[in-house]
Amino acid sequence: MASSSNNFHYHYDPNNDNLNQYFQEQFSNQFQAVEEESPVKRKPRTYIDRKREEGHERLWNDYFSDNPTYNAHQFRRWFRMNKPLFLRIVNRLSEEVPFFKPKRDATFWNGLLPLQQCTAAIRLLAYGAGSDSVDEYIRLAECTARKCLEHFVVGIVDLFGRIPTPTNTRGS
Helix, strand or coil, X not given: CCCCCCCCCCXXXXXXXXXXXXXXXXXXXXXXXXXXXXXXXXXXXXXXXXXXXXXXXXXXXXHHCCCCCCCHHHXXXXXXXXXXXXXXXXXXXXXXXXXXXXXECCCCCECCCHHHHHHHHHHHHHHCCCCCCCHHHHCCCHHHXXXXXXXXXXXXXXXXXXXXXXXXXXXX
């Protein structure tokens, strides 16, 4: 069995103010030195012109135009609900939840339209995909997709109190 050759025994005395003060000063000095050595360096954001309008136009033509690319059966399979229910949800959110109201950004460009925002949220929920998975088709950034999802869920709970169905969205 190994035995310690160190017979040093230290007894901590919490009433030893000098020792406490010394350790507090050392801790403060070390903490301050670390803070000064490592300033917060933010990685500059790269602007990507996602051509949001083209994303909205593609979405509209694929699913919502008078002659859509994909039929009602495909819509239901991909969105996990029928198109009229989806459109009632989008309309209600865009009327009553400020996040989904169409707006312009600081440079007076149109922001994302409610149809794009809700489509992103529904797809993230329906497939359990990562928030960057909707960028190529719907044309919105990962952080924006995450915000859409958060506001969508809160909006649905606030407006409907549960998952919307054709019955509880009528007359809205």
